[in-house]
Amino acid sequence: MGLHVFQCFGIVMFCFCLTTSLILLYAKGEVYFVGDDSYGWDEFFDFNDWSYEKEFHAGDILVFKYESSLHNVLQVNSTAYENCIKNSYTHRFTSGNDSVILEEGRAWFICGVGDHCENGQKLHILVTP
Numbered sequence: 686m687g688l689h690v691f692q693c694f695g696i697v698m699f700c701f702c703l704t705t706s707l708i709l710l711y712a713k714g715e716v717y718f719v720g721d722d723s724y725g726w727d728e729f730f731d732f733n734d735w736s737y738e739k740e741f742h743a744g745d746i747l748v749f750k751y752e753s754s755l756h757n758v759l760q761v762n763s764t765a766y767e768n769c770i771k772n773s774y775t776h777r778f779t780s781g782n783d784s785v786i787l788e789e790g791r792a793w794f795i796c797g798v799g800d801h802c803e804n805g806q807k808l809h810i811l812v813t814p
């Protein structure tokens with residue numbers, strides 16, 4: 686009898702927690718690991734192919750994971766993106782585990798180390814409301 690009540694309470698709590706986490710998830714937006722969790726932010730990967738079928742919305746979060754001694758993340762404008770200009774950026778991230786909250790509009794990211802950008806370590810996305 687006591688056990689039965691305890692089990693019911695457990696199930697109710699489980700459902701409550703599940704609902705709460707779902708609400709939080711939707712309220713805070715999606716979290717995207719750039720290049721997926723296994724590959725991450727690295728050279729010789731087609732990040733625009735990775736982003737192609739994803740829909741990014743304001744409030745979503747991009748997470749760049751990489752070895753901080755090998756790469757970094759520069760948020761740049763379209764010109765710097767196209768031409769891999771590394772000394773002109775709006776944000777520079779270097780922790781190796783960087784979260785960027787997306788704002789509406791276009792966003793461009795490149796790696797500022799060596800010729801990584803030229804080797805394809807660059808990402809361009811469109812963020813809708």
Ligand SMILES: [Cu+2]
Nearest residue numbers: 756796798801
């Ligand atoms: Cu790099």
